[in-house]
Every structure is written in C-alpha cells, then in structure tokens.
Amino acid sequence: MERSVVVEPYTLTVLWEDAAAPVLYTVSEAAEARELFASLSIPRPTLICIDGVDWDRDLSPWPAEKVFRGGADFSGGADAFLQILLQDILPAAEENLSPAWRGIFGYSLAGLFSLWALTKTDAFARCASVSGSLWFDGFVEYLSAHPLLGTPKRVYLSLGDKEEKAKSPRMQRVRVATEKTKEILEKQGVPCAFELNPGGHFQGPAERQKKAVLALL
Numbered sequence: 001m002e003r004s005v006v007v008e009p010y011t012l013t014v015l016w017e018d019a020a021a022p023v024l025y026t027v028s029e030a031a032e033a034r035e036l037f038a039s040l041s042i043p044r045p046t047l048i049c050i051d052g053v054d055w056d057r058d059l060s061p062w063p064a065e066k067v068f069r070g071g072a073d074f075s076g077g078a079d080a081f082l083q084i085l086l087q088d089i090l091p092a093a094e095e096n097l098s099p100a101w102r103g104i105f106g107y108s109l110a111g112l113f114s115l116w117a118l119t120k121t122d123a124f125a126r127c128a129s130v131s132g133s134l135w136f137d138g139f140v141e142y143l144s145a146h147p148l149l150g151t152p153k154r155v156y157l158s159l160g161d162k163e164e165k166a167k168s169p170r171m172q173r174v175r176v177a178t179e180k181t182k183e184i185l186e187k188q189g190v191p192c193a194f195e196l197n198p199g200g201h202f203q204g205p206a207e208r209q210k211k212a213v214l215a216l217l
Contacts, residue, residue: 002034005092007084009052012093016046023099024213025085025124027053027110032206039210045103045217048093053081059106059113064137067168074136082117090123101125101153105212107205109133115155115181119143122150128212130158131201134181135174143181147188155185155192156215158208162200171201 005012013030015037022045026033033049053059056066058081060074090102103126106114111132116139118127134140134157148155157178164175178194185192193215197208 004030007088007092010084010089011051012089013049013051014046014093014097015048016097017042017044018046019097020100021046022217023048023094023097023102024216025050025089025093025102025104026209027051027055027059027106027113035206036209036213039206040213045213046097046099047213050085050089053110055109057081059109060136061113061116061142062138067170078113078116079120081113082120085117086121086123103127103216105130105156105209105216107131107209108201109136112136112139115143118148118150118152118155119146120149125150125152126154126156126216127152128156128158128216129178129181130208130212131160131163131197131205132157132178133171133174134177135171137170140177140180140184143184148185148190151188152190154216155190156195156212157182157192158195158197158212160199160201160203160208161196162198162203166201 003014056072057075057077061078063076064074104114104124105128111129
C-alpha cells in the first residue's frame with residue numbers, strides 16, 4: 001500500500017504492508033523508494049521517504065564550505081530539519097501505524113544526517129549511513145564528544161572502496177573518518193558493522209541501500 005502526505009515543504013511517501021512492521025525513514029525521491037521497497041522480500045518493513053529536502057541546508061549539522069565548484073555552501077540547517085522530522089513528519093507519517101521499532105538511513109549527506117540525528121534523539125533504534133559524508137568537517141570530533149542517545153540496537157556503515165580517491169581533499173578523508181566512526185561507536189557500546197562495496201561514491205546506490213536495509217532488519 002502507498003500513501004502520500006504533505007508536510008510543507010516536504011512530501012512523504014509511505015510504503016507499507018503491515019501496520020506493525022518496523023518503520024524506516026529515508027531522504028529520497030518517491031520513485032527510488034518504490035524501487036527499493038519492491039526489491040525487498042516479504043515481510044517488508046514500512047518505508048517512509050522524505051522528498052523536497054534541501055540537502056546542503058537540511059542535512060548539514062553546521063555551516064561548512066562547499067565541496068563542489070558551483071555548488072552551495074553547507075548552511076547547517078539539520079537542527080531545524082530534525083525538529084520538523086520529530087514534531088511534524090513522524091506523527092503524520094505514522095498515522096494508523098504501530099511500528100515494532102523505528103530506524104533511519106540515508107545515502108551521502110543523508111547518511112551523515114542519519115547518524116548525527118542519533119546524537120540528538122533516541123527516537124530511532126537503528127541507523128544506516130550508506131556512503132555517508134562522514135568526512136564532513138569536524139564530524140568525527142563531534143561524535144567523539146557526543147555519544148548516541150538511547151544506545152541504538154544496530155548501526156550499519158558502508159562505503160565504496162574507491163571513495164577515498166575523490167578529487168576533493170576533504171572527501172578523501174571519508175574512509176579514515178568512517179573507520180574512526182566505527183571505532184568510536186563500538187567504544188560507546190553500540191553494535192556497529194562496516195561494509196566496503198566496489199566502486200566510487202556514485203556507483204550502485206540502490207543496491208547499497210538495499211544492503212543497508214537488510215542489515216538493519
């Protein structure tokens with residue numbers, strides 16, 4: 001079943017089969033979410049995708065300089081977006097649902113946001129950062145000083161094995177940052193898995209996200 005919900009300025013697509021199934025939130029376009037949902041075997045989790053996100057604003061935890069020429073600087077609007085997610089999006093999306101548990105995952109900056117969010121709220125029991133932008137300036141240091149809340153049951157990290165060869169010196173830090181993230185989380189007592197996939201950042205995002213969902217389940 002599918003339901004569309006508008007929480008201005010965002011559009012939510014809720015894909016579900018069982019009202020009591022685990023709920024997974026992600027930032028993506030609806031078509032990508034439908035493809036991912038269809039690829040999962042039964043019993044499927046409920047998948048809720050959030051579209052209309054300004055990635056450089058909503059998913060960046062604090063301001064930082066842009067990475068790509070011609071792009072926008074990161075404006076650090078994640079706190080505001082998280083408040084909308086918790087106060088408005090969750091209640092609207094989960095109307096008539098009784099999820100067994102709630103998780104969050106995302107690709108690239110959405111993966112960074114997913115993990116960062118767990119330092120601010122215990123609303124999510126599981127999290128996946130898929131090819132996550134954990135190179136983001138100051139994130140590893142932040143994570144060292146801000147433990148995840150509520151001791152999540154599972155965190156899954158993945159990365160392409162060529163992502164550290166990016167042209168940007170900042171993005172080249174991604175593998176070291178991801179491995180350090182795993183180390184930090186394990187010291188906090190959080191069960192954490194790290195998987196390397198073949199290719200660079202833009203190779204096989206659909207398959208990588210499917211792996212992440214299966215790992216969380």
